[in-house]
Structure formats: structure tokens, C-alpha cells
Amino acid sequence: MEERKRVEIKATAQVRAVMEQHFRELDEADKTKNRKIAWCSSVGPAELAISMGFLVYFFENHGAMLGSTRTANDYIPLANAAGYSPDICSYLTSDIGAYLKGETPLQRAYGIEHIPKPDVLLYNTNQCREVYDWMSWYARELKVPLYGINTPRTQRQSREDVINSVAAQIEEMVPGLEEVAGRRFDIDEFREVIATSRECSQLWEECLDTAEAQPSPMTFFDDCIHMGPAVVMRGRKEANDYYKILLAELKERVEQGVAAVEGARHRLYWEGMPIWGKLRIMSELFARLNSCILVSTYCNSWVFSDLDPKDPFKSMARAYSSIFIGQDDNWKEDYISEKVKRFNLDGILYHDSKTCPNNTNSRYAMPDRLSEQLGIPYLIIYGDLNDLRCFSEEQTITNVEAFIEQLEESR
Amino acid sequence: MTIYAGIDIGSCTTKAVVIDQEDNIIGSHVRRSGVDYQSVAREVLETALEGREWDNIPIVATGYGRHTIDFAKEVKTEIACHAKGGFHYAQRALMLVDIGGQDNKVIKIDNSGHRLDFKMNRKCAAGTGTFIEEIAARMAIPLEMLDDMARKAEKRVKIGSYCTVFASTEILAHIRAGVASEELVRGVFESVVDRVMEMIPLADPILLCGGVVQYFPIVADIFRERMSGEIIVPPLPQLTGAYGAALFARQSAD
Numbered sequence: 001m002e003e004r005k006r007v008e009i010k011a012t013a014q015v016r017a018v019m020e021q022h023f024r025e026l027d028e029a030d031k032t033k034n035r036k037i038a039w040c041s042s043v044g045p046a047e048l049a050i051s052m053g054f055l056v057y058f059f060e061n062h063g064a065m066l067g068s069t070r071t072a073n074d075y076i077p078l079a080n081a082a083g084y085s086p087d088i089c090s091y092l093t094s095d096i097g098a099y100l101k102g103e104t105p106l107q108r109a110y111g112i113e114h115i116p117k118p119d120v121l122l123y124n125t126n127q128c129r130e131v132y133d134w135m136s137w138y139a140r141e142l143k144v145p146l147y148g149i150n151t152p153r154t155q156r157q158s159r160e161d162v163i164n165s166v167a168a169q170i171e172e173m174v175p176g177l178e179e180v181a182g183r184r185f186d187i188d189e190f191r192e193v194i195a196t197s198r199e200c201s202q203l204w205e206e207c208l209d210t211a212e213a214q215p216s217p218m219t220f221f222d223d224c225i226h227m228g229p230a231v232v233m234r235g236r237k238e239a240n241d242y243y244k245i246l247l248a249e250l251k252e253r254v255e256q257g258v259a260a261v262e263g264a265r266h267r268l269y270w271e272g273m274p275i276w277g278k279l280r281i282m283s284e285l286f287a288r289l290n291s292c293i294l295v296s297t298y299c300n301s302w303v304f305s306d307l308d309p310k311d312p313f314k315s316m317a318r319a320y321s322s323i324f325i326g327q328d329d330n331w332k333e334d335y336i337s338e339k340v341k342r343f344n345l346d347g348i349l350y351h352d353s354k355t356c357p358n359n360t361n362s363r364y365a366m367p368d369r370l371s372e373q374l375g376i377p378y379l380i381i382y383g384d385l386n387d388l389r390c391f392s393e394e395q396t397i398t399n400v401e402a403f404i405e406q407l408e409e410s411r
Numbered sequence: 412m413t414i415y416a417g418i419d420i421g422s423c424t425t426k427a428v429v430i431d432q433e434d435n436i437i438g439s440h441v442r443r444s445g446v447d448y449q450s451v452a453r454e455v456l457e458t459a460l461e462g463r464e465w466d467n468i469p470i471v472a473t474g475y476g477r478h479t480i481d482f483a484k485e486v487k488t489e490i491a492c493h494a495k496g497g498f499h500y501a502q503r504a505l506m507l508v509d510i511g512g513q514d515n516k517v518i519k520i521d522n523s524g525h526r527l528d529f530k531m532n533r534k535c536a537a538g539t540g541t542f543i544e545e546i547a548a549r550m551a552i553p554l555e556m557l558d559d560m561a562r563k564a565e566k567r568v569k570i571g572s573y574c575t576v577f578a579s580t581e582i583l584a585h586i587r588a589g590v591a592s593e594e595l596v597r598g599v600f601e602s603v604v605d606r607v608m609e610m611i612p613l614a615d616p617i618l619l620c621g622g623v624v625q626y627f628p629i630v631a632d633i634f635r636e637r638m639s640g641e642i643i644v645p646p647l648p649q650l651t652g653a654y655g656a657a658l659f660a661r662q663s664a665d
Contacts, residue, residue, distance in 0.1 A: 377528065394475055395514065395531065398475070398488055398489065398490070398531070399531055401488045402488040402489075402490035402491060402529060405487070405488055405490070405491045405526075406490075406526045406528075406529070409525055409526060410525065
């Protein structure tokens, strides 16, 4: 099968450097105890922890690394044997399994021996309950304090009483964090981090929006790499510096007509989690089929437009309670519809991720409803974020090829 | 005479069809795909050609092994080829149901032959040809006896599991309970139809194809019992994909 040549995004080298800096700082803090370390769920109260001097480690990011390095399946069985079902979040099972085995992809990537030991564990159930169960395991194992926010999910709208409750829960974390940090909370420092985080969101959103161009300068598979700083470094200047570089390059690509997929004939949406261990194969498959996946729910999940330094607790509560995954299907369908129209898309791919029901939106007939409303076809890809036992490459390739043939026929 | 060939390298069997310029089938052959797709495909095609020269014949490959055949000029998915072959036979809007060795497909086709939508079964083999083979092996009944046996069943046994292994366990429980083999075999075919009907709401006319329908005509009869509309079965349902591939070969050459 022919392989497609493409003009690589130059900033890829810089994103790797930013990510390396993130892990090196954590490793140094782990070894020297020069900084306190907070583990935090990916859409958790990171800004609060940063403002209090913590370095933040994102355990879901570690899960994604286990997936993308295709090592997850070495570890999932260990967690299964420890009583964690193969049917639950494979980020959780692969991460706990890796911990039990004393291994991490950081060893191979950076020569870092083990994940940094936390001083405190933080979570927000705005994405799923699994982050709480996951961190509860570490709280028992490592005997470190666990603080969390319990956010209602499947909301029709961001209700003020919910926002007030979540804001109160964030504030309630402060005394515990002060005790672990050994220092006082400072509202102005918090405002500053919120402002930096908000700028990161804006820059990342602008990067993603360059995909409106025809041809798109970036694919969903590129986004999965370049979103790293928005996940692990938001609230810090380094992330914003990086996105300014990326945005400039993407704008230049748009001006020069540099395509992420040369000669792409079909513009597609990806709904759901990436299949981390198969990003390259999927990227090459769609490129070979002259198709560009250029918008996704997942990579847009690190855009928090509601953050406002003037009202840091409440605006953070609003931003983190109104994320896509926490809303009901009506809200989600409006969101996807807007993207499909604005980005001029020809079809939607839904990833039915076996162990991630919260980030799977194809199980309650949304594909049929949206297809009828938008007049574009869809395909459901059955797989998983990390557990490759749930993914059939052959069946997926056949389904994708047939879907693209169908798009070709309807042109 | 100008001829065209389609070859369908399926998970269980490889099928070749050779057609003339009027789309008539002038040769065909089927055999197990085995492990060496390339040489099996070559052998099946040679047999289907019945001694004709095969240099410069337009050939389209389809099926799971489609990318492994170096002598095919073009590659199409089995979804495209089944739709093509099925529509050519029926010549009207329809839903095509293909029950193959390891997967089931349902394809919606409009009245000009365009595919509107398709669904394939999920990862599990329950409801496919492999499922029937597995159960027959478990019950030690030769495959060729299954259709007759199922027709002798006086009652129906429900086999509800999605999973081939769990379905086998269900059958063992029925055997322990003294259920007649005929009823169990009938239950197996009923469950194949159940699995298809769970994929998508079916609407007639329905064209059934694939090896399961060819070797076990009772499957089509069960569809007819369950549904009031028209159920079409082409003369050689197993060759639908290979025939569609041959039609694509002619279309590309023309």
C-alpha cells in the first residue's frame, strides 16, 4: 500500500521539549523534594494547585502514554488480577498495572525510573467516576491525602446551583492543600494562573480553528500530540509560549496552502477517545484514502473559555462543569452540529471505546439522529483507548475503506 | 472474447467469478482460504478461468485478503462488491444481508445502486458461519446434515448469548436437559437470524447472500417466517461479492 509523504509540523520538536521539561521537573522534585507534587485529573483543579506552588502530574496523561507506547496490554492483566475488571477504564487498569509492576514509559522516553510520588491527590468527577476510584487506589497504596470535586453529569445546562456547589467544593480544598503545601493560599496568584490558563485555552482553540481552512493544516492525529501542553502545562507560561509558536506555524501553513493530508477529498469529524496504540496506523489509513480527520471532540476538550481571573473560583467551576463530556445528548448534538457546519465536514466517525462509556457517544442513537439532521453519513469504529484486545485492525480497515468508498460514490 | 474476473478472499473461503461482456458468469470456483492467500487466490482464479488465458484480464480483488493479491488491478471492499453484485441481481432499492464466515453485513442500497449506509457486526463471531461451524464441531454433527436436522425440529430452543463460547455453554446446558439435537440445531440457525436482526431494523425487499445462506437454505426460510416482506436469494449467494468485484473490473476496464 502506498505511503503518503507529508510536510511535517516543525513545532513537533518543541512540543516534545515542553513535555520533557514537564516530566524532568517532576522527576527532580521527586528526587530532591524541592517542590510538592499534586496528582490531578486532566480536567481537575490544576490551576489551584499550581497557584499554591505544586508541580502537577496528570495521571490520565500517563494512561495515554501507556496506550501510545502500546505497553498498556502488558499491565492491564495485573490490575485485572487485583480485582479491577477488564470492562472498566483501561487508563486506570493499565496505570495501576504498570505501578504494580514498577514500570513506566517515562523510563524509555526520558530515563526517568518511576512516576513521581504525590504529596496530594486531586480529582474532579466531571469526566467520570473512574478518576475517583483510580485515585482512591493510590490514596490507599501511598497513604496520601485525597481531595476531590464531585460534579453532576448529564446536564441540560450549566445551572447556577451546580456552579455554586462546584465552586464551593474547590474552595473547600484550600485548607487541606495549604497544609500539604506548607504555605498560604493567595487569591492573586490564583487569578494569575487562571489568566494564564485562559490564554492557553484561547491559543489552543485558535490552533484547532485553523483546520477550518481548505486544505486543513493539521489533522486530529497531529492534535493528539500537540494538545499535550494544554493538558499538562496549562496555567503555566511555557504552554502559552509553545502555542504561540504552533499557531504561527499553522497560520503560515494555511497561507501557503500546506495540507496536513495532500489532496484530501473528505473532511471528517472524530468523536470519542483516540485509539492511542493505533494513532499512526489510523493516520496513515485515512491519508491513503485521501481523507482528513480535522475536528474532534476530544482535542477540543482542553478549551475552557469560561475561565475568568476576576472570579476565579466560580469561573473555574463554570468552565469545568460545562465540558462536553458532562452534558446531555441535546447539548452534545448541538456542539457537534456547529462544528460539522463550520468546518464543512463530510462525515462523522464515532469511536465506541469499550472501556470508556463516558467518552463514547454512539450507544444512545446519537449517530442516527445527527446523520438525519446534518445529512451526512457516519461510521462507528469499535475499539478502546488503551486495551488493544478490544480492537480489530482488519475489521476497522475494512469498515473505514467502505465508508470512504461510500463518500466517494456520493460525491 | 473479453472477460473480467472478481476474486473475493474471505476469512473462510476464497471465491472467484469470471464474467463476459454481458455480465454472464462463465466460470467460478470456491475453496478454503487457508493461510497462503496469494497462492490460493491464484489457484481459485485459474480453476474459474477453465483453461482460458489470464494475461491482461481486468481483475478486482475484495474480501479480507484483498490487499495481499498482487495480480489484481484494483481493490474494493467487500461492502462495495456485495452491494454491486446484489444490486445487479435485484435491480432495485433493497437491503442486502450478507452472512459470511466471520462477519455479517447489512447494506442499504438505493434504486440506482448507490450505497446509503452499511453496518457490520461487532467483533464477536456469534451469528456468523464460524459460529455455526464451532457449534457443529462441538455437537459432532457434520455440517452437511445441519439443514435437514433443523427442519425436523418440533420445538424451538432459544440461544440468546452474544458470545460463541457462551452460546456453546448454553447448548451444553440444553444437552444436559435432554433437548433433542434437531431442536438445538434449529436454535442455532434462529440465533444467526436474531444476531442479524439486532444490527439494524430490516425492511423489505431483502437480498440474502453469503456462504451461510448458500449452504443452509433454512436461514432464508427463517427470515421468511419472521418477516412479511420479500426475501430474495440469488442463485449463488456465496458468489455475490466476487461477482460484484468482476462487475467492477468490467466497469473500470470499460
